[in-house]
Amino acid sequence: MRSYDKRDFPVGEVRRFLEPGPVVLVSSAYEGETDIMTMGWHTMMEFHPSLVGCVISSANHSFEMIRRSKECVINVPTVAIAAKVVGIGNTTGGVVDKFATFGLTATPAIKVKAPLIAECYANFECRLADAGLVRKYNFFIFEVLKAHVAVSPKYPRTIHYRGDGVFMISGENTAKYRRLFRAAML
């Protein structure tokens, strides 16, 4: 087993190793307007209720849309629309209609007013569950109320941001270590 030679590394860049991914698209709706933003900074927090924490910068147009409507949809894109994911991250909804600009289809959700993005592999309808950390950290805690997931493929080719303009595309899967898990941990 090897150990690694290491050097000092800037703490502000550790995100390159910890950013969980997949990169997602967050869609929102408020007072007749819709928006989409690209997001990498999210984390699972609980199974039941299904809680997801998300950092949404207050500089983003989506921030007020989501803070006021208390809803959003977390959409999981695949590498097939990676260029659109970057474009959505480069633009702001205050200026452009991102559904029209990027040729994406908004379809109605069941539990929230924010639209689903039809071209994404999965769509999770979310309601704001706790805004207690929004002011201090721009950290929204959402409950997933309804999930729509494509029937195939089982393992989509999602994109994961490594910083500096580089994506990792999910690929290889292995069940080689499955037998090592305690059943409760599967």
Ligand SMILES: Cc1cc2nc3c(=O)[nH]c(=O)nc-3n(C[C@H](O)[C@H](O)[C@H](O)COP(=O)(O)O)c2cc1C
């Ligand atoms: C790969 C990638 C990941 C991003 N992750 C986040 C994130 O986690 N949180 C955030 O606030 N902005 C993130 N952004 C930036 C927003 O997507 C960007 O500011 C976007 O233009 C906001 O759109 P809006 O102003 O229409 O809300 C990311 C952008 C890219 C390209």
